[in-house]
Amino acid sequence: MNDSGQGTGSTAGSKRKDARRNQQTLLEAAAAVFVASGVEAPVRDIAAEAGVGMGTIYRHFPTRADLIIAVYRHQVDACAEAGPALLATSPSPHAALGQWVDQFVDFLATKHGLAAAMQADNAGFETLHAYFLDRLLPVCTQLLDAATTAGEIHTGLDAYQLMRGIGNLCIGAENDPHYDARPLVALLITGLRTGH
Numbered sequence: 652m653n654d655s656g657q658g659t660g661s662t663a664g665s666k667r668k669d670a671r672r673n674q675q676t677l678l679e680a681a682a683a684v685f686v687a688s689g690v691e692a693p694v695r696d697i698a699a700e701a702g703v704g705m706g707t708i709y710r711h712f713p714t715r716a717d718l719i720i721a722v723y724r725h726q727v728d729a730c731a732e733a734g735p736a737l738l739a740t741s742p743s744p745h746a747a748l749g750q751w752v753d754q755f756v757d758f759l760a761t762k763h764g765l766a767a768a769m770q771a772d773n774a775g776f777e778t779l780h781a782y783f784l785d786r787l788l789p790v791c792t793q794l795l796d797a798a799t800t801a802g803e804i805h806t807g808l809d810a811y812q813l814m815r816g817i818g819n820l821c822i823g824a825e826n827d828p829h830y831d832a833r834p835l836v837a838l839l840i841t842g843l844r845t846g847h
Contacts, residue, residue: 677701678725726758727786734790744797749840759821804843
């Protein structure tokens with residue numbers, strides 16, 4: 652009897668793992684479609700990108716707002732987890748900061764349209780914004796502190812100021828094919844460097 656119970660538990664665990672993996676695939680596909688086409692992109696485009704049927708998406712995310720919120724949280728988590736990994740693998744803290752900022756800009760591109768999609772749910776939007784700050788401010792602070800300790804960047808800039816400045820440079824980029832915020836953001840990060 653114990654053996655069959657363990658087998659069932661193992662099967663259930665395997666199914667949960669598969670479900671998580673499928674959900675991750677859906678969120679990554681939705682994020683890619685949102686970057687390319689905005690948050691109002693047809694669900695069929697997301698299903699095609701993920702290689703699943705539309706019913707699968709609706710089973711995981713009954714409404715568009717559910718999907719958008721899940722993509723937003725997934726992107727925040729990925730950006731937060733990238734910071735320490737980049738610090739561990741980059742040639743320098745400043746290089747890690749630059750790579751992390753590139754991912755942050757990608758995230759900001761995905762995020763466009765979120766406010767409009769959630770305009771009826773101010774409390775939900777505020778909760779997401781708090782989640783964004785709680786997860787990303789410490790990571791950006793860690794990167795800035797590491798680069799400052801290494802003597803690579805000027806001191807005196809906090810993470811909130813930097814993230815806000817990058818966000819401001821990205822405003823409107825999604826609606827203007829002639830504007831790419833990346834060169835300006837790269838200039839900003841280069842400008843943090845101390846002269847040698």
